[in-house]
Amino acid sequence: MTQTPDILCIGSVLWDIIGRSPTAMRLGSDVPGRITRLPGGVAMNIAATLARFGLAPAILTAIGRDAEGAELLAACARLGLVTDHAYLSEDLPTDRYMAIEGANGLIAAIADAHSLEAAGDKILRPLADGRLGTAENPWTGLIALDGNLTQSLLADIAASPLFAKADLRVAPASPGKAERLLPLLKHPSATLYVNLEEAGLIAHHPFATAPEAALGLLARGAARVLVTNGGKTCAEGTQGEGVIEDRPPPVLVTRITGAGDTFMAAHIVAERRGENRQNALAAALQAAATYVSGEIGS
Template sequence: MPPEPAPSAPILCIGALNRDLIARHDGPLPAGADRPGRIEARAGGVAFNVARALAREGLAVALLAALGSDAEGAALATEAAAEGIDTAGLIRMPGRASDRYLAIEAGGRLHAAIADTATLEAAGPRILAAVGAWPAGPAALTVIDGNLPVPVLEALARAPRLGAVALVSAGDGKAARLAGFFHRPATRFHLNRTEAEALLARPLADAATAARALRDAGAHEALVTDGAATLAWAAPEGTLRRDPPPARARQATGAGDRLLASLIAALYRGADRAAALDAALAAARAHVEGETA
């Protein structure tokens, strides 16, 4: 997936838009511990996080996601529109509650998380119908979030009108859902090492090993992060490795989404792979240090 000019059609993000509930404690958090901290509620979900960051980068972006028929769904739709995202593709599901994501962070790292995406999963047929009837025609790039159910992901992997795809995992518990995108051209996998291990069902020593293994399994490109350790981006033109810049981590949720969005924005502005990766790492650092939502 070489650098491309800024798209005339919007970038399309397909996946989760939900209410994030994030609890943070500054120090270690042993199992069963009860500690003071802060709890934040905000709009979230992988597809929304990427779409918001792209909109803030000045790119045209549309979001295809599912919401409940509740007041929370109306509020989330309003928040997404306020970020400059095209929300015409938001699907309201009658009689359903909007999805939620609960994360516990300790010392700036993710301690545990649970994603309730029942409404998104129930909306699968409507999401596929919306992709087939998308009024803007083929998207310049489609970002697909691994929160979608397997039948939807497999259908999207075969959808010719999507063109180039950035495929982002939604946690190690859902990483295996992405296997249908192996051997699909113009598709870049975005995972952390733990997610890559779950997808390939074997241990992987580091990000470079994981990225090569994903390429061997059929990924056109693979960008694998590994926390503060070296990350790797394997592509037909070679593998890039980078050490993330040192950061005073204050938040973890959404860091990978921010990295992906900044990488896309840099590539669309004409940066080469190395420069785009450096820009993405700088943006991710700002996020984990608490400079961005």
């Protein structure tokens, strides 16, 4: 029997291949370290964090019918994710992400999400065929949406009746894909989770601080935004209610990949249990700090 999910996580679910070294690195560095492979992708990271908090998230994504795909689905199921609605492709391989991290932060990363992009709106079929909703009776709960989808599909989602009643939580996959979110900027039920660089790319205007970025995105029509800035002051802005801010607790950073996804998931959970704006922001910052410090498992 298919489990009814608490939230839908739509976007990339793939294998993360991460090389980490405790040494500061530069272009051409060749240093000792550790290389890990674990389930990743923005939608996956958000879903896994939600599951750790006791929710039942469903993933809507594209996964290949290959050995890596079967292994990935099994790993997702072990983490408590609902995988029944994932699109399984006969001819598209399972996607991958590769990153190098040093003591001085993320050195470089490549996201190969071509199968997700090629699958297009096939991943949304459960929202239209009655399994999770229809155009006449759309999904009314939470949806976490990531920017690994194509800009044309994100534009379709912005105007689609399938998403008209959902509580949309939206995150770019990376600064390089931030502008894909432009169609969703003015969606009345969308909350955007971005970092300072991504906020500037979406607004086509650089910002000096997270509170300034939050005000700038609200002025451009966003309903609600959360802007992070590493270890510096972060902000949440809501139309008609202004901007609040908080600073993450200082920690020793041991990893970066997945921190923003953890922040977003923890904020969703805090709001779901009834926390006010200030407390929800603080809870999300604490969860992200705990994650980057390495105090919880990947």
